[in-house]
Amino acid sequence: MxxxxxxxxxxxxxxxxxxxxxxxxxxxxxxxxxxxxxxxxxxxxxxxxxxxxxxxxxxxxxxxxxTDYRCADDVPPLVAALSQDNVKLTANVLDALDINFLRLRRDRYWILALHTDLSISLAYFKLLKAHAVPYMLSEFEEICAIVLE
CATH class of the missing domain: 1.25.40 (Serine Threonine Protein Phosphatase 5, Tetratricopeptide repeat)
Structure with a gap:
């Protein structure tokens, strides 16, 4: 390959x-x-x-x-981006991929991004919040509060 x-x-x-x-x-x-x-x-x-x-x-x-991950159970490029310490790269991935965050809202993507061991920055939080707006923002904020406690 x-x-x-x-x-x-x-x-x-x-x-x-x-x-x-x-x-x-x-x-x-x-x-x-x-x-x-x-x-x-x-x-x-x-x-x-x-x-x-x-x-x-x-x-x-x-x-x-x-790029169409609306029906997918996982989004490997997003997981890879969130695992990097690179907000610009994560923004590019989020902009390029079509992801159904409503379907994934309870899944590991947000938790991976917001895990305290990753020392997330305010920029990551704002970026993820911006992409979650159409999809149950209150649930996203609830996940953030739980993970960041």
Whole structure:
């Protein structure tokens, strides 16, 4: 899986070359290949988030990486972003992905982000609150209060 290795390298140039090669092949669907998971169950988009590689992240989104997580039980790119100490990256992930926070409001994403061991910043809180507004803001604030006690 050259695309995964390219994403692991943190080189957006390598990711771009792999995407170009996939797009040139007539026997493959580029979006399907971009969404393919490796032996660890990670797609190239999640790997690029783990590497804090904005350029690769944007290239993969443009090439058809999965963005619709409205019916998903987990959102690996979001978990990877929240595990980083990088508010800008988390904002990019939240802006790029379509996530049903109503479905996930009681799940581990908010708790992962707000766990005191992660030493969340005010910026993280504001960012997550902004993305939770359409989805039961009172429940989000309740989770924050419980976790931060």
């Amino acid at each position: 050259p695309l995964h290795f390219a994403a692991m390298s943190g080189s957006w140039e390598c990711v771009k070359i792999c995407i170009s090669a996939l797009q040139a092949r007539k026997d493959l669907d580029c979006a399907t290949e971009v969404q393919r998971k490796n032996f660890m169950g990670k797609d190239a988009l999640t790997i690029s988030v783990e590497k804090s590689d904005y350029e690769s992240f944007n290239l993969l989104i443009s090439a058809g990486a999965e």
